[in-house]
Amino acid sequence: MIAAELRIAGVPVTVLEKLPERTGESRGLGFTSRTMEVFDQRGILPRFGDIETSDQGHFGGIPVNFGVLEGALQAAKTVPQSTTEAILEGWARELGADIRRGHELLAVDDDGDGVTVTVRGPEGEERLRAEWLVGCDGGRSAVRKAAGFDFPGTAATMEMFLADLRGVELEPRMIGENLPGGMVMVGPLPDGVTRIIVCERGTPPQRRTGPPPFQEVADAWKRLTGVDISHAEPVWVSAFGDATRQVTEYRRGRVILAGDSAHIHLPAGGQGMNASIQDAVNLGWKLAATVTGTAPEGLLDTYHAERHAVGKRLLMNTQAQGLLFLSGAEVQPLRDVLGELVQYEDVSRHLAAMVSGLEITYEVGGGSHPLLGKRLPGLPLRTPDGKAVRSSEALHRGRGVLFDLADNPRLRSRAAPWTDRIDVLTAAPDGPLPSELDGTAALLVRPDGYIAWAAPGAHGDLPMALERWFGPGRA
Numbered sequence: 242m243i244a245a246e247l248r249i250a251g252v253p254v255t256v257l258e259k260l261p262e263r264t265g266e267s268r269g270l271g272f273t274s275r276t277m278e279v280f281d282q283r284g285i286l287p288r289f290g291d292i293e294t295s296d297q298g299h300f301g302g303i304p305v306n307f308g309v310l311e312g313a314l315q316a317a318k319t320v321p322q323s324t325t326e327a328i329l330e331g332w333a334r335e336l337g338a339d340i341r342r343g344h345e346l347l348a349v350d351d352d353g354d355g356v357t358v359t360v361r362g363p364e365g366e367e368r369l370r371a372e373w374l375v376g377c378d379g380g381r382s383a384v385r386k387a388a389g390f391d392f393p394g395t396a397a398t399m400e401m402f403l404a405d406l407r408g409v410e411l412e413p414r415m416i417g418e419n420l421p422g423g424m425v426m427v428g429p430l431p432d433g434v435t436r437i438i439v440c441e442r443g444t445p446p447q448r449r450t451g452p453p454p455f456q457e458v459a460d461a462w463k464r465l466t467g468v469d470i471s472h473a474e475p476v477w478v479s480a481f482g483d484a485t486r487q488v489t490e491y492r493r494g495r496v497i498l499a500g501d502s503a504h505i506h507l508p509a510g511g512q513g514m515n516a517s518i519q520d521a522v523n524l525g526w527k528l529a530a531t532v533t534g535t536a537p538e539g540l541l542d543t544y545h546a547e548r549h550a551v552g553k554r555l556l557m558n559t560q561a562q563g564l565l566f567l568s569g570a571e572v573q574p575l576r577d578v579l580g581e582l583v584q585y586e587d588v589s590r591h592l593a594a595m596v597s598g599l600e601i602t603y604e605v606g607g608g609s610h611p612l613l614g615k616r617l618p619g620l621p622l623r624t625p626d627g628k629a630v631r632s633s634e635a636l637h638r639g640r641g642v643l644f645d646l647a648d649n650p651r652l653r654s655r656a657a658p659w660t661d662r663i664d665v666l667t668a669a670p671d672g673p674l675p676s677e678l679d680g681t682a683a684l685l686v687r688p689d690g691y692i693a694w695a696a697p698g699a700h701g702d703l704p705m706a707l708e709r710w711f712g713p714g715r716a
């Protein structure tokens with residue numbers, strides 16, 4: 242995702258990936274509403290084909306109706322992470338990213354003017370130099386370790402298993418069906434594969450160098466459910482834990498972290514990959530503007546300011562969910578209370594927005610407009626020459642967009658000194674808009690889809706906002 246975002250802005254990118262080829266394994270399944278919107282804003286949603294969406298979700302195993310998130314695209318539940326990775330890789334290659342598989346990063350040297358990395362590739366070791374290095378190398382990030390990032394938090398307290406199986410018929414089980422010894426989940430995957438997750442309380446984390454033997458998983462399953470699945474054919478077996486950590490800074494000098502390299506947590510509510518994709522979309526345009534020399538002072542620092550805060554809430558909500566679905570009978574009263582609370586629409590909306598990435602509000606300068614700092618929802622619009630256009634289409638180029646909703650020539654002329662960096666779309670609402678947009682005449686939207694300025698209602702005028710996010714206008 243970060244490679245594609247940088248390429249959209251014309252920045253040369255090399256991706257070093259230690260795996261010679263994709264494994265086809267899928268930890269994650271599906272996208273949150275916000276990721277659906279992000280892919281829509283880049284025009285890549287059709288690449289995923291017919292996506293099955295659902296408004297059924299949960300928080301810590303307590304069912305929550307995500308249909309209360311009005312105006313949002315619904316979450317996708319069935320897109321394997323391997324498909325998402327393949328599609329993003331193909332998109333990044335099309336845009337011209339130089340993706341080198343079978344290249345493992347070994348060492349990092351940031352000398353202030355650039356970063357030199359030592360890489361082991363098919364032809365042996367080599368050194369490469371770049372202006373910036375972004376570590377997107379997962380929870381055990383070599384970049385994070387080599388560049389000396391602090392990664393405080395709590396170690397795993399238990400070990401859990403995931404297995405994709407053939408040749409076994411199991412009734413689907415939802416998260417939240419607690420058993421005396423722990424929790425299990427069963428869900429169908431494509432091609433006759435069944436995914437199981439086994440969380441047995443009191444299983445201490447192990448230092449493993451490879452996947453656990455399937456027999457260990459089958460034994461834990463038997464202890465929890467009484468059912469023998471040892472005859473099943475394991476397609477993929479994996480162990481995971483509940484370690485919860487976040488780096489204290491998302492950038493040290495010329496080294497930046499995004500995704501699991503910056504934050505790890507219990508996989509609860511299907512958020513890790515989604516939050517990682519959004520780290521990349523937050524960072525991409527800021528880093529690109531820094532590389533091309535148009536970034537205003539401090540723009541790159543907003544990546545840490547904005548995404549560290551989001552990551553902190555991600556850790557908080559996954560810990561809360563873990564307590565709900567991994568604990569024993571002692572938390573049942575709490576589950577019952579929460580189960581009553583989610584009947585209130587406001588509570589459901591709060592929890593659904595929290596795990597969908599829709600609650601995010603970045604600091605953009607204040608004012609009374611209710612959507613300042615929030616993501617732009619999909620809006621039906623019509624241009625003065627009668628063409629129907631959705632607001633998300635205006636973001637396909639990955640640039641900032643000024644939505645001139647009231648055909649205001651004065652506003653457009655004020656934006657003219659920035660039109661090398663932003664696009665201006667004059668279009669009127671073409672259908673009902675969310676009530677928060679009642680009376681809105683103009684919106685300035687950042688390349689990552691967040692509203693940086695609105696009229697009326699933002700403190701400061703349009704040129705101030707443009708300068709803050711895109712640098713000084715042309716003379």
Ligand SMILES: Cc1cc2nc3c(=O)[nH]c(=O)nc-3n(C[C@H](O)[C@H](O)[C@H](O)COP(=O)(O)OP(=O)(O)OC[C@H]3O[C@@H](n4cnc5c(N)ncnc54)[C@H](O)[C@@H]3O)c2cc1C
Binds near residue numbers: 345346499
């Ligand atoms: C059981 C489980 C279920 C999950 N379910 C979901 C879900 O439903 N939804 C969701 O959003 N998230 C889910 N997640 C979390 C999600 O899988 C991760 O958050 C996501 O993969 C993070 O993406 P990333 O690109 O940051 O890191 P990774 O996906 O870990 O990718 C890192 C890449 O870096 C490469 N690499 C590592 N070291 C080096 C090196 N030294 N040199 C070169 N390359 C290197 C690796 O080979 C890998 O390809 C789940 C996680 C688990 C464990």
